[in-house]
Amino acid sequence: MTDNILEVQNLVKHYPIKAGVFQHVVGHVRAVDGVSFSIRKGQTFGLVGESGCGKTTVGRTLLRLTEPTGGQAFLDGQDIFSMNRSQLRAIRPKLQMIFQDPYSSLNPRMPVGELIGEAVRQHHIVPKDQYQNYILQIMDACGLRRYYIDRYPHEFSGGQRQRICIARALALGPDLIIADEPVSALDVSIQAQIINLLQDLQAERKLTYLFISHDLSVVEYISDEVGVMYLGSLVEKAPTADLYQHPMHPYTRALLSAVPIPDPDIRMNRTVLEGDLPSPANPPKGCKFHTRCPNCMEICKEKAPDFLDYGNGHWTACHLYSQAGENRADTTDHSETDDPSENNLS
Amino acid sequence: MSENTANTKNTKKERLKQIKRFNAKVYRQYTKDKKRKIPVSDYITEMRDADNLLEFDNLQAYFYTDAGTVKAVDGVSFDIPKGKTVGVVGESGCGKSVTSLSVMRLLQGPQGQIAGGQIRYNQESMQRAVDLTKMPMDAMQKIRGKEIAMIFQEPMTSLNPVFTIGDQLSESIKLHFPKMSKQEVKARCIEMMKLVGIARAEGIFDNYPHELSGGMRQRIVIAMALSCDPRLIIADEPTTALDVTIQAQILDLLRELKDKINASIMLITHDLGVVAEMADYVVIMYAGKVVEQGTAKEIFHDPRHPYTIGLLKSRPVLNEDVGRLYSIPGTVPNPIEMPSYCYFKNRCEKCMECCSGEYPATIDVTPTHKVNCWLYAQPSAGSEAGR
Secondary structure (H helix, E strand, C coil): CCCEEEEEEEEEEEEEEEECCCCEEEEEEEEEEEEEEEEECCCEEEEECCCCCCHHHHHHHHCCCCCCCEEEEEECCEECCCCCHHHHHHHHHHEEEECCCCCCCCCCCCCHHHHHHHHHHHCCCCCHHHHHHHHHHHHHHCCCCHHHHHCCHHHCCHHHHHHHHHHHHHCCCCCEEEEECCCCCCCHHHHHHHHHHHHHHHHHHCCEEEEEECCHHHHHHHCCEEEEEECCEEEEEEEHHHHHHCCCCHHHHHHHHHCCCCCCCCCCCCCCCCCCCCCCCCCCCCCCCCCCCCCCCHHHHHCCCCCEECCCCCEECCHHHHCHHHHHHHHHHHCCCCCCCHHHHC | CHHHHHHHHHHHHHHHHHHHHHHHHHHHHHHHHHHCCCCHHHHEECCCCCCEEEEEEEEEEEEEECCEEEEEEEEEEEEEECCCEEEEECCCCCCHHHHHHHHHCCCCCCCEEEEEEEEEEEEHHHCEEEECCCCCHHHHHHHECCCEEEECCCCCCCCCCCCCHHHHHHHHHHHHCCCCCHHHHHHHHHHHHHHCCCCCHHHHHCCCHHHCCHHHHHHHHHHHHHCCCCCEEEEECCCCCCCHHHHHHHHHHHHHHHHHHCCEEEEEECCHHHHHHHCCEEEEEECCEEEEEEEHHHHHHCCCCHHHHHHHHCCCCCCCCCCCCCCCCCCCCCCCCCCCCCCCHHHCCCCCHHHHCCCCCCEECCCCCEECCHHHCCHHHHHHHHC
16 A cells, blocks of 8 residues: 555535525535545546536645545645645645646746746755756756746747646656646647646656546546546546446446547447536435436435445446346346446446 | 847837738728628629538638737638538637638627628528628628527627526517517527427526526527527537536537528537537638548548648547557747748648648549648649658
8 A cells, every 4th residue: 555645535525605694604515525546656547527526626625725624635644634834835845736727827927937936946946056957957848948938928828838837836846746627728739749748747757647637538548547526426436448448337438428539430329418417515315426327226316325346446336236136137127228337247 | 239129129110000000991991891881782692502501712801900910711611511510620719710700790890800702601581692791781680690590609608697598599589580479489489498408498488597507508509599490500619618418418409400400500619529420521720721621531531631630640539549649749820920831831740842832722632522731732742742
């Protein structure tokens, strides 16, 4: 277990809903509701889900940008959630974030050198006399020209800005980078450049990524292990190849079949999910997915399934598998589509 | 040194003055044209092919800004056949949205103007073909929203937050069918909402947009577009702001509806997956020009232009093991000072000597497949370099 750089146990984040003149709490938005996972050193963990499923909140609470409601997270064995300000400050260089929108996450009044260098100076990463040189090295590594150092963010395109954001995170020599939708605001041809850059840097510097995205094909490409979130909980977690080839949870299957394939000959017969995401303030009873699930059974409406390991590190939370024996006949009835994951049962 | 900088400052000022003077002239002409009464004979034309619903012929849409003239769309030609879906693909800033706004004549004037070319529309209701670029505004009003309807990109911002869904849905029906009674209009709205798969249509009729989710709002926007039985639906990134599961629902819906009311769709998107699923014909745009067009099969199985090939290769595909992702180097050129040679030259892997010459002409690979690239200009040299 020592090779896990990050371990998250039962992470919970509830936002209170306030109402009335006195702003009393009338309920909670369960943004993240008991998420556990761990990331091995040098690997990439992908977190996917629809908007509003809590994947960004997971990233932000790990950095303590929003305070968690409960749970524990260990970075190299140190509990992040119990640290005080000065301890947190000491650990911040190891844990960096790349934000979603490169257009709003750079201060327009700072030149590039300052944007990248501010935290380097604050954390005394390098001695003063090497500072300038260090910034230039980081810029080189991220594919930024050296003369950009005095320019301002508005002079750059989206792809270049994202490179600046990456350089800023990289300058502190982090072990773990939380990348929150780093490519979704970019054009297709620029996306490929940034993904390649992230992978090169990972190989060079032994970085670990927590890669948060809603784009399943990008996540498949970059991740070693993937977690699928739905309404604040993980519904499935497995090594990438396993998850994409043998998805177990009906939600994962629906997500995968919804991705359009760039080939006009494949007009697939997909499982289209009915309806919208339920409100996280008032999640459905039992399994949270049962309102949209094509394989819904009686038990799903009553009892929430446990998140269990079904071999080879393939975890899922679904009643279809937990009582494989008795409900076997039932499940095959519901899923007419040919389903590779059924093989896992026998 | 100081003299030098002063000099460059002066020339800069001079240039700015020149641009402003030129723009003022263009704006004056624009307002004059707007007031002019245009006789019907001015905008009646002939379709090149009677099976086409819409023909773009060398369309040019320019923006006259203080920094210079931006040729957002510069000589775009393609056809939209009746009952087919045409996908227009390109990265942001390539002019795909401006092309669609030109059809609707919704370019923001006086900066944005159609500078040349024709958009021929086969107006079957009046048994004639018209040139939309020259039409007067009052005639355009009768087409816009009724015969050509548009689905805008962001369902969050394209609905007015202070009017109810019912108000906004019935607006275009009231405008185009003034003889309908109130009850009929409401019945029509509810029928449209049911058509796009909204279960509780009566209840939602009196709701405000903020009470609906993103997918529902996009359905309302689609219902608005369909409410007058349009011949052509322009869908400008209809699913970009939505999640994949909702995207799948909306795409299925669009495909079904197209067959139901037998309309054509012009689908604008940057997502090649969406295009492959929806489109019969594909048009690839780059920096204001069409670089390649053909049927969906031709574009996806036999792409010719290096830009198209790069685009297809730079996306990771589900369940397909690729090594390193291909990335097109560099970025899109500055739209104000476009070079005279091929715009893609500086990013192209297969760049040859003749690429520095003039802009490549359109070359027919097959009768439907056209490409603008020097690689295919001479059959002998092309086949060698094309490998």
